Amino acid sequence: MALRGADVLVRGLKAAGVTRIFTLSGNHIMEVFDALVGSGIELVHTRQEAAAVHMADAYARLTGQVGVAMVTGGQGHANATAALCSALAGEVPVLLLSGHAPLADLGNGAFQELPQAELAAPISKASWAAQTAAGLAQDVARAFGIALSGRPGPVHLSLPTDVLEAEVETAPVPEAAAFAGRPMPLGAPSALLVAQAVAAAARPLLIAPPALCTPTGFAAMAALEAASGLPVVPMQSPRGLADPSLGAFPEVLAEADLVVLLGKPLDFTLKFGRSPATAATCGWILLEPEGALVARAQRLVGDRLVLAAMADAASSIAALSSVMQPVAAQGGWADRVRQAVAWRPADWAALAGAPAGPIRSGTLGLAVAEAVAAQDATFVCDGGEIGQWGLATMRGGRRLVNGVAGAIGVGIPFAIGARAALPRPTLALMGDGSFGFHMAELDTAARHGLPFVAVVGNDSRWNAEHQIQVRDYGANRAHGCELAPGTRYDMIATALGGHGEQVTEARDLAPALARAFASGRPAVVNVVIEGQPAPTLRR
Numbered sequence: 001m002a003l004r005g006a007d008v009l010v011r012g013l014k015a016a017g018v019t020r021i022f023t024l025s026g027n028h029i030m031e032v033f034d035a036l037v038g039s040g041i042e043l044v045h046t047r048q049e050a051a052a053v054h055m056a057d058a059y060a061r062l063t064g065q066v067g068v069a070m071v072t073g074g075q076g077h078a079n080a081t082a083a084l085c086s087a088l089a090g091e092v093p094v095l096l097l098s099g100h101a102p103l104a105d106l107g108n109g110a111f112q113e114l115p116q117a118e119l120a121a122p123i124s125k126a127s128w129a130a131q132t133a134a135g136l137a138q139d140v141a142r143a144f145g146i147a148l149s150g151r152p153g154p155v156h157l158s159l160p161t162d163v164l165e166a167e168v169e170t171a172p173v174p175e176a177a178a179f180a181g182r183p184m185p186l187g188a189p190s191a192l193l194v195a196q197a198v199a200a201a202a203r204p205l206l207i208a209p210p211a212l213c214t215p216t217g218f219a220a221m222a223a224l225e226a227a228s229g230l231p232v233v234p235m236q237s238p239r240g241l242a243d244p245s246l247g248a249f250p251e252v253l254a255e256a257d258l259v260v261l262l263g264k265p266l267d268f269t270l271k272f273g274r275s276p277a278t279a280a281t282c283g284w285i286l287l288e289p290e291g292a293l294v295a296r297a298q299r300l301v302g303d304r305l306v307l308a309a310m311a312d313a314a315s316s317i318a319a320l321s322s323v324m325q326p327v328a329a330q331g332g333w334a335d336r337v338r339q340a341v342a343w344r345p346a347d348w349a350a351l352a353g354a355p356a357g358p359i360r361s362g363t364l365g366l367a368v369a370e371a372v373a374a375q376d377a378t379f380v381c382d383g384g385e386i387g388q389w390g391l392a393t394m395r396g397g398r399r400l401v402n403g404v405a406g407a408i409g410v411g412i413p414f415a416i417g418a419r420a421a422l423p424r425p426t427l428a429l430m431g432d433g434s435f436g437f438h439m440a441e442l443d444t445a446a447r448h449g450l451p452f453v454a455v456v457g458n459d460s461r462w463n464a465e466h467q468i469q470v471r472d473y474g475a476n477r478a479h480g481c482e483l484a485p486g487t488r489y490d491m492i493a494t495a496l497g498g499h500g501e502q503v504t505e506a507r508d509l510a511p512a513l514a515r516a517f518a519s520g521r522p523a524v525v526n527v528v529i530e531g532q533p534a535p536t537l538r539r
Contacts (some may be wrong), residue, residue, distance in 0.1 A: 002167040005133030006035035009097075009159065011171070012137030013041060016144050016179040018068050020420060021097075022046060022055040026072020028099020028112070031164040044420060044448050047440040049076050051413040053083030053154075054438075057092050058400055058410075058417030062378070064216050066093045066147050067417070073099040073158070074112025077119070084123040087154040089405035090236070091211035093147035093181075094154040095140075096120065100129055102162035120156035129158035133166035141178040148181025150289035150312050151263065152211050184289050186311035186319040193307060194260065194285055195323045198228070201258035201283075203333050209264040210236040210403060211313050220317045229326030231337050232262070232317075237391065238406030240269030241277060244392035244535045247343040251539065252336060253278055258306075260285040262320075263313025266297040269404060273301040287316040343539060344392065359506050361532040364457050365389035367509040368429050372397060375425040375517055377453075378418045382411030383431035384464025386457040388534035390429040398422070409437025415452040416445050425517055426452035432483055433462045435524075439492050445522035446497035453516040453523045454493075459531030460485040467533045493524035502526045 003011075009032060013021075020042045025033060036043065046052045049071040056067030071080045077098040087094045098120075101110035120127040126146045130139050136159075143155040186194075198204045206228070208221055213236045221232040237243035241250045253259070254276060264270075266286065271277035273284060284301050286308040288294050294308045311319070368390060372379045378398040381390040387408075391401065400418055402410050411430035419426045435456045445451060462481040469478040490500030499519035501512045509527065516523035 002169055003171055004031060004035065005136050005164040005166050005168070006031040008133055008168065008171040009136040009140065009164070010035045010039050010041070011173050012140035013068065014039060015137065015173050015176060016140055017065065017176075020044060020059070021068045021070050022052040022059070022417065023070040024049050024052055024072070024076065026076050026099060028073040028101070028161050029070060029159065031161070032070065032159070044416070044444065046413075046444050048438060049079035050083040051438045051441050051444075053080050053094065053096060054086065054410045054413035055417035055420070056094050057083065057087045057090065058380070058414040059421045060092050060094055061090070061214050061400055062398070062418055062421035064214060066095050066144050068095045068097065070097040071099070073101060073116065074114055077114065077116050077158070081120050081123060084120060084154045084156070086403050086405045086407050086410060088123050089210070090403035091152050091209060092154065093152040095143050095147060096124070096154060096156045098156065098158045100158040100160040103131070103160045104162050116158045117156065123154070124156045125153040127156040129160060130163050133163050134168045134171040136163070137171060137173045141174040144179040145182060150184055152181075183315050184310060184312040185315045186287060186309055188319070190309040190311070191319040191323050194287070194320060197258065197285060197307060198230070198260060198324065199327050202330070203256045204230060204258040204260065204330065205253060205256045205337065206230055206232045206260050206262060207264045208232050208234040208262045208317070209313050211263060212317065215398065217314070220314065220321070224317050224321045224324070227321045228324040229330065230334050231341065233337070233341060235264060235269055236401060236403055237269070238402070238404050239388065241271065242536070244388050244537050245394070246341055247537055248340040248539050250277065252340045255279065256282055258283045258285065260287070262287055262316050263289065265293050266300055273297070273304070287311045287313070289313075344537065358530040359503070359509070359527055360530045361386055361389045361457060362393070362535070363506050364455070364509070364527055364529055365393035365429075367506070367513065368427065368455055369393040369395070370510065371513040371517070372427055375427070377425035377427045378422055380411055380414045380418060380426065380428035382414070382428060383408050383434040383457070384462070385467060385531060385534045386429065386431040386463065389532070392535045392537065408434045411435070412438045412441045412454060415454065416441060416450050419445070419450040419452050427455060428452060429455045429457070431463060432456055432458045432460065432487065432489065435489055439489070440496070442493055442496040442498050442522045442524070451519070451521050451523070453513065453525065455513070455525045456489045456527060457529045457531070458487065458489065458526055459529050460487070461531065463531040464534075466531075488526060490524045490526035493522060496522070498522035498524065500524045500526070502528070504528045
């Protein structure tokens with residue numbers, strides 16, 4: 001029996017272990033929708049293409065699998081590519097499948113004809129259009145291998161309609177191993193050199209990349225900490241050293257005499273390795289899968305780059321765990337690093353605002369942290385200033401953040417992707433600006449039975465930009481960042497099949513959050529707040 005290209009594609013996805021695709025339908029991919037009937041692969045049908053990619057992103061972070069999104073061609077593809085920026089900076093393996101004008105008509109003004117592969121190329125690890133129906137399963141294997149290898153990241157594959165519709169008698173489906181990533185191991189001699197350098201240092205620091213900020217990655221970091229006696233500090237925030245979840249970490253970074261980057265790029269988040277963020281004499285070790293980033297680090301820190309090796313983060317941390325041992329003389333330093341990262345102000349409650357007074361950003365952050373702990377929930381953090389309060393107050397657990405790219409608006413689709421990955425309570429904290437990006441996806445959550453709680457800090461403005469204006473130009477020049485006062489975002493949830501509540505007094509926060517979780521539906525708790533600047537944690 002002849003196979004359509006769409007059938008070959010689905011066979012490839014099944015061989016890769018795909019069980020769920022986040023998608024939005026359109027003309028160019030209807031052949032694939034048909035081929036998916038009876039395949040066992042579930043479609044989560046969304047309301048906007050970028051949201052589908054964000055859902056796949058969150059799903060990948062929590063499962064360790066490649067998250068798959070599928071959209072139509074032309075404008076659908078263009079919408080979806082916006083979300084690739086977060087996946088790329090977050091080091092997340094995502095496959096974006098996009099419908100595409102037929103190959104036979106390219107250059108003739110085909111319907112929704114765009115140079116799609118070229119459009120996605122700068123914000124993905126690889127991007128190409130399929131050329132033959134028989135090769136589609138192999139295209140999927142190639143995409144998975146690239147997404148998972150080296151520094152993980154997104155890959156794009158366009159699907160021309162004539163390739164999807166073409167019929168073939170046979171088509172090879174690669175073995176399961178072809179869909180796996182290719183490790184870039186840290187050789188034993190290099191691992192030993194790193195271990196020796198760390199052992200010889202008085203104040204070493206180990207820093208992990210976004211790629212390791214996953215359940216598997218955190219377990220690997222814990223194993224390295226147990227082996228070495230040194231804390232492993234993950235960095236995944238666009239605020240870099242100002243990330244409030246890192247506490248007073250900048251203080252110990254400035255004292256370090258050796259920094260080991262376990263696949264973490266040397267970039268703006270580390271102040272480019274310059275003083276005073278780090279001591280002028282601090283040495284650097286890079287375990288890095290990309291040669292260009294090794295060269296960049298050499299340019300930035302010069303002869304302070306004492307060792308560099310080509311290796312991926314997961315392989316590096318595993319190799320070091322097998323050769324590193326605790327150094328007794330570093331015990332006091334290791335404790336200081338842990339204490340610095342864990343530090344929060346003693347007067348935190350006063351900083352957040354009294355429970356009986358107005359609900360401030362910090363008040364909300366503390367209430368959310370208590371609710372997440374009580375529910376053992378997955379925590380999603382989105383937004384500008386409000387997001388930083390969430391990160392500052394949250395301790396441990398499963399968390400998803402918008403990532404180094406700093407794009408806001410991911411909260412609702414991240415929560416849906418997280419709920420699809422892990423069937424457990426999920427809470428997403430965001431501002432009123434962030435909520436507006438993808439509020440229609442509450443409908444997606446309701447239709448697909450993927451409930452979560454969205455907590456909206458409603459201060460009626462884009463607070464991050466407002467705070468910049470006040471700080472840099474003066475309060476009398478703050479403008480253009482206002483949102484309508486009194487907007488009832490909770491009513492959007494009820495209109496789309498969910499649960500909604502508005503909270504205006506601090507004492508009502510905990511009961512409202514409990515009811516939202518208990519509703520078993522997508523829920524919005526609209527909290528009227530007095531917005532605060534993001535916390536700056538200095539001892």
